[in-house]
Amino acid sequence: MVKITVTLGKRSYPIAIASGLFGDPTAFVPLKTGDQAMLVTNQTLAPLYLDSLRVTLELSGVKVDQIILPDGEQYKSLVVLEQVFSALLEKSHGRDTTLIALGGGVIGDLTGFAAACYLRGVRFIQAPTTLLAQVDSSVGGKTAVNHPLGKNMIGAFYQPISVVIDLNCLQTLPMREFISGLAEVIKYGITLDFRFFVWLENNIDALLARDVTALSCCIRWCCELKADVVSTDEREENGRRALLNFGHTYGHAIEVKMGYGVWLHGEAIAVGMLMAAETARLLGCFAEADVERIRKLLSSARLPIHRPAEMTAGSYLTYMKRDKKVLVGERRLILPTAIGRAEIRSRISNDIVLTAIRACSKSS
Template sequence: MQKTLNVALSKRSYPIIIGENLLNEFHHFKLQAGQRVLIATNETIAPLYLQPLIDMLEKNGVKTDSIIVPDGEKYKTMETWNTILTALLANNHTRNSILIALGGGVVGDVAGFAASAYQRGIKFIQVPTTLLSQVDSSVGGKTAINHPLGKNMIGAFYQPQSVVIDLNCLKTLPQREFSAGLAEVIKYGIILDEDFFNWLEIHIEELLNLDVKALSYCIYRCCQLKAQIVAADETEQDMRAILNLGHTYGHAIEAELGYGNWLHGEAISVGILMAAQTAKLLNKLTDNDIDRIKNLLIKAKLPVIRPKHMSIESYLPHMMRDKKVLSGQLRLVIPTKIGHAEIIDGIEKEIVFESIQRV
């Protein structure tokens, strides 16, 4: 059931390989005997997958070092980024070394950013181990760290040389983390593919039960949709911004409550509903579509009610630091029907507050 697709970016094109037991198969990593790698992973993933990956690589003649960083969104920081750079320096890695990011979105983002900066850029490989990272953050070359004043505000567009998605890693993923990943999955259906959204309504239980056939199709379709957008707009000058549906609202929740208190996907779930309410207030989305979106999020075991201890007024300062803001004007991605979204400029703060209030 192995599948491969390509992110078409001319000389920076790379494959995404999806299947089972891929961590045991050397040829997927596009490495050669004698090369040196640093594997960056976290405290949760290391006991599960680090040593088997090291053993497989070294058996094939690859020299490996590793660095284990703390687990969680609150560690997506300058300090963690510096820890990875220090490991590269301390082990005398060169411009020919390759950094492997083994973990979820935090590890992938921080390690990718470290790869972009080390000796002005070394190659790196994404090995995502969470659903969220497999369908979203490992694909497209967005690398970043958080700042207390804003999420993902410090980083670089830097593409991996390959993405290796082993479905078996999802077997050790906690239910809450898996559901968080489904928020990004559902997002793709809302903004780009009505047929995929319809498929999710039918097959969501199979995904929650880790049915391999359903997972393989789901992850492939999400990566395919994202690859198409990235190939058309790599550095988010235009249409790639629609991939941020719910993120402007959701990032405000993450930043205000403290990174990690709400998982990224949980905040995005609520953010998607806030964006849907914005669309409703602008007469661009029907109540029926909002109900379908909300019901699917509920089936995915995601929150659909905002954190009530967070004031409505506290959203706006975070939202105004969003990367989509232009000339002081708030820009939001809103769904206009299932399968289509638009970027709207200059939305009044009264509409934003009412959208938040409704969720």
């Protein structure tokens, strides 16, 4: 078992990575005999993992209740959040309860936000089942639900007490979902680590084949990078953590405009990263050869590299105005300066942004 620590003083917590962890009660420490827990999952994952994880917890003496939510990004909402609160109240869960998020980014974000709000804060554990959640959304304490006018606009920074990553989950993950997760993997290479980007160029086929050795190395590398960033900038106060939003300003516009779930998060972020790279190229701070290198890796990962034909370039601007990184009305973008390095830039003209967006159309 690989263990990584997210260092946040008294709120530090471990990330455990290995195959078969959902069958290992020691992976869910500090849960112990007599503790109460609420398993939160969705209709797709419940038949795959719910019973086995419940048995694991009950064998260690934990009292387990469960709630099964509908599956899909469109259900990451205040309406569904209220269902979680109702289940907790109906089963008389107190402040000593622990919520366990068994699922991908939607379940993880929603369960974490429920934990942050219920009785003004209860413990929760992330048990991510998708590649995207394992490498990114389960680590760092960003919790939220969506609003029809913007993605992740209602939420809180609230850290889990542990993250339990069972690599076996990736073998049952639908291929489209798996590929979507690769976008967040590639993001780390572009913004933080040139060596990791090169490793991805050399190992993308092994990842697509779901080679366990390659996956274990990849997930550990991503979690180490994320843990380091979160430990130094938990709430995006010094700008370092904001670098992990690379491509998201453009990508979230696609998700909201097209309708949550029509484009998967990673699919939208892949195109968003390419738009951000094009923006940096137009500003003269990023080499054209590196834009092509990113495009080639995204294509090799079978991720989209063209924006939705249904969206005009101008339609992105409306949603970009509502981005969480906007300060004092000023749009801020995460742009690469070299592969492995990125920075926050503002005061970028609409003309440059629109040109970058148009460069990612099939006809360009």
